[in-house]
Amino acid sequence: MTRLSSVAEAVHLLRAHGLDLAGVEPVVVAALSEDLGGHGVLPAGAGHGVDVTSVATIPADATATAEIIARASGRMAGLPVAAYVLLLVCAEAGPVEVDLLADDGTDVVRGDVVLRVRANTRELLRAERIALNLLTLTSGVATATAAWVAALEGSRTRVRDSRKTVPGLRMLQKYAVRAGGGVNHRMSLADAALIKDNHVIAAGGVVPAFLAVRREFPDIPVQVEVTSARQAHEVVAAGAVDVLLDNMASAEMAAVMAELGELATFEASGGLTLDTAATVAATGVHFVAIGAITHSAPILDFALDFFD
Template sequence: MSEQAVPATGSTWTGVDDVRAQLTADGLDVAACELIVQEALDEDLGGRGVVPDLTGERVDVTSVATVPAEDTAVGDLVARQPGTVAGLAVAGLVFAVCAGDRPVRITAHVVDGTRVETGTVLMTVEGNTRALLTAERTALNLVSLVSGVATATRAWVDALDGTGARVRDSRKTTPGLRMLQKYAVRAAGGLNHRMALSDAALIKDNHVIAAGGVVPAYRAVRERFPDLPVQVEATTAEQVDALVAAGAREILLDNMSVEQMTAIVSAHREQVVFEASGGLGLANAIEVASSGVQLIAVGAITHSAKIMDIALDLRSLTA
């Protein structure tokens, strides 16, 4: 999958339509983003504990009780730690949705994929105070998670710089958030594997067992889906030799030593795209890349990424 556009420094959005346009430019599915945001907001505004004197409206009761209805505020999304930022437009969507028909102005000060230091102001939001406070936690949850994936990915991109190998993600993602996590990988300079089971075939050990061998499994997929990309997992040099002879051109080397991978890649370098997988970490990234593999699969950049600590600081209030 190709690299996608990211927002330009100083991008300003004044409502949902502006944010939708940015999400489209980012290569994200707008309807899917809106569903993610709505479901996340529903967790906070799910209708439980509705206060009768609020006419049944789903609200943030703390903000309603403490902030006058017409108050406005200016707030900054601020990095509380160094990292690589991603998902700013998604956070912007949360603020725009919560603003409803009230004025809102959202300014992104950095682009997705930017490295930032502690204290960097990432985004400024101006609008109704109650709306900003209602949106705060959902917006921060999403941008912190997506930025965490971008930060983890960037660490791998840095480690592999100059080796000729690229880091690639997997489907080991948080259910319902795969699209955003894979976007974060792209924004940080990594590559995406397939988004869904129908995008490409990946023949793994259980498929091999079911089909009676790696070559029968490969041939079965090629016959049923001749136009789809096919990658096959191999655990021995013998399997690789047989697959290459059968026509396989993308092979995943699973849990092999660097020595094994070096010999295999050297034998088939001109014919096959090789990807290393299994037991990989930043400590051995350069060593694995030295085998000559073109891709390194790292599920941890999505399934084990720590969030990036980002906060909302209100810096002015006006009645």
């Protein structure tokens, strides 16, 4: 069990998990603004800045103890983020204790208690939905990733994410991929080059595109997307060491790997499903790129229940 009682401790835990506060804090602040902005259903200014239900029904000095409980089975991710939300929101109203009863990257089953918190009741309810929204989303991504890891078990192929993430949540979703056992691709367009079909058309060919990136950014990693064995041979001959095989049939991928697999790293992408994971892995590719683990992962449901 890990016990936290201050925002500083929560920030330290985020960093220990490879999460940058500069990426987490704006997400939480934006979520708080959404919840307390007073816009939309209510007339402008009505209830602005407060949780009108809690203010009307709960004394300002009331405290409560609550637990976050898994409502489904899956892979855990995002507990340090949930703890940060609870401490950030509740700490100004009085003492807060947050106990983490599970670890990110481990599996939970329905009914498991993963977090216990004691804090000011009003503030706890203000933080509840934000903490749960982020926890259910990140755990959903981790669970989807873990399913791919299981489907690829026994092969050397690893699942890798993409930039197909919810705007503003990329850092959290990529963290969740790691918690699920996956591998991160580039975080941003500046981290590495990925030459895709539109770049190839603009540059006049896959090899000219590769050489253009090499000239302009000689120290930046470059991945080249190809759609045929011929293109794969051309770019590897030109010096490419990271190749993405896009929407290629398994037989063609297997042929590419037999001929070039020792000369570069290869990633399969496009139209991949859990049902075909083993077949794709059997070609020998090093990675499969799965956008669905971030853009289409179902949530893993959690609930916050008072118990006193």
